[in-house]
Amino acid sequence: MLGLKATLLALVCTALPSYIQAQQLPFAPHLHQEQLVRLSWPSRSAAEEAVAWLDDNNFDVWSTTPQHTTLRLSPSQHEQLSSSHLSPSALDVLLPSIADHLDSTTLTPTFNLQHSEAAVANLSSTRLQALDDPIHDSYHSLDALYQILRRFEEEFSDYAHIVKVGESAEGKDILGLKVTNQSYTPTVSRSQDDVVDSHFEDSDGIHALKHKKHKIHKKLGFVVAGGQHAREWIAPSVVLYLIHDLLLSTVYVPYPSHSHRTYSRPTAAHLLDTVEFTFIPTLNPDGYSWTWATEGDRLWRKNRQPTGDGCYGVDMNRNWGFKWASGSRPNPCSDAYAGEGPFESPELRAVRDYLLEKKNNVKGFLDVHSFGQMIMFPFSYSCSRSSPDEENHFEGVVWAAKALRAVHGKNFEVGSVCEVSLTAPGDSIDWTYAVGKIRWSFSVELRGGIFGFLLPPAQIRPSGEEMSAAFVALADYVVRKEEGQRFDIAREKEI
Ligand SMILES: [Zn+2]
Structure with a gap:
């Protein structure tokens, strides 16, 4: 000492x-x-x-x-x-x-704003036909993120449309992009063998995890959300990349030969026939805007609602309603302040309601964070609790991490949030799994290296490329399990 x-x-x-x-x-x-x-x-x-x-x-x-x-x-x-x-x-x-x-220029919001504005200014004249579009070379302000979503909606109108998930504490829109093949409606028979009828018990009682034993007549909902933590700029940017890669792989045949693409066309087409994705680049538009404001704070983590004592912000990823721990972080000025009660954050109430809405039929959820290079599953609140789906979860994240590593050689650690990171009550995927009954609940910590949250924009593209590979592997795995197909990781060919 x-x-x-x-x-x-x-x-x-x-x-x-x-x-x-x-x-x-x-x-x-x-x-x-x-x-x-x-x-x-x-x-x-x-x-x-x-x-x-x-x-x-x-x-x-x-x-x-x-x-x-x-x-x-x-x-x-x-x-x-x-x-x-x-x-x-x-x-x-x-x-x-x-x-x-750090390169002082890439550190400043001014630099990022100039590059973002330049990329967005060209949006109206480009068809977004290739992943080498400059939108993936810079971070984007909230306005720019939403302009890009609108451009995706215009250019890929048969597949994409904007949804309003809700509003932030300051009244900003939380926008997402629904992505699916709108002209195709599946009728998929689920194998009786794959029906899960399980439960787990804890101090709050018994939590049933039943899956209906009838044919699936509507698409499986899969929500991908970034930006709960405002300063993790790479997360919304990678969500944009995931959208673009998925859409391009489906729509353009032949695909421009000079451009990288992650998906095989049959895989992309099958995913969009059977899944309705909702991509939400940022769940925390107030906090994100504060990291871009010249009077703000580039390293702000929480949302921006007043919390007393002259402090602002609830740590949204400690404020979800399963095993929310009162008093775990009582200091309202702390970066990890969990709030006075679960779902105190209006942003979380909005996304909670979206996830529970019947017509969205959400069976998959991926929460995108940085940094740490991890792909994880429930639980976060305790290492002594495991879910009945743990074996499937583990198989899915190993499969995703393998696909990711094949792109740029990065190793991502896999396991439950508690095992790989640390105990954190009030985490998103504990609630989505245990209460929201979203069987396929995962979270990821993207690359950050020694730069952490200040990852240079030159790393947006490689981060998007590797995460896109992991995402298609994970989504394909989820669809196959939901369809009752056999999956043997040792025998599977890479996607
Ligand atoms: Zn985070």
Whole structure:
């Protein structure tokens, strides 16, 4: 511990000279003084205890695993940490000065806004015929995201139409794009053998997970949502890429030869015949807009509803209504504030109602986050609870991770949220699975590397490419299981 204190002091000192550079970057000058560090823990319980303390004390935790915590530290927080009871087994500095290690131009909203506006300005004259369209080379403001959705709707009108999921706390629209083959209605017979009639029991009672034993007459709903956490800019951008790749693979034959495509046409066509996807780039338009505002905060995580004590924002991914834990993060100023009650966030109430709406027939849900390179399934609130579908979930995420790795060689860890990340009550997929009865509930943490949430825009495209491969593998797996087909991962040919 003494050694750690000495290290922390040294880090505080080395951070000081970069104050001067704050003048070169008016946006978020504090980032020049701050470091990105990784703390290692001797045990899971030490990591759990540390993250709770860090959240309660307004530290900015960027990612967690049972072994490591990555967080942003100011000089004063270094001192606070070194005098605390926490005893990390190691401290590694990932970025000595967060801003210095980034291309200052890609860090600023101004840069991103200019590039986004340029890409969107050309939208009316392009047919979006290839994935090398410049829309995938920059991040996009909320307005630009929605303009791109509208352009998809215009260009692919037989397959795509915009839906309004609801409104944010500040009254902004939460828009999604429904994507399906609108001229095709399936009648698929479900195998009796594949019917799941199971339940699990916990302190809240018995949760039934029954699936109807009759023919499916309507399409299977599959919702893909990004952006619960505002600063994870890569998530909405990857959702746009997933939409574009799926639509292009289905619509254009022959496909432009110079352009990458993930899907085989039969797979894409079958998915759009049997599934009605809803892609929602961001569930948190207020928080996302705040990360783009010049008076805002690029690293804002929560939504923007007032929470008392002059603070704003509920951590939406701690505010879902299954195993929501009152008092788990009581500080309303904390980045992980879970709210005063479950579904306090109006954004979550809107998406909850959308997921439960009968006509949407939602059987699949994918919650897109960054960062950490993980593909996960329930549960998040506890590692001692497993679901009756765990074996199927595991098979699905292994299949998806394998497809993902084949694109750019990235390894994504797989498992339950609790096992791979840390215990987090109030998480989305715990509710969608246990209460929403959405059997195929998954979440993903996209790539971030040492850049974390400040991933350079040059990585949007590779991140989209690899996630698109994982997504088609996962969606195809879900459809085949729902249709009662056999699936043997050892014998399957890659999609
Ligand atoms: Zn997140």
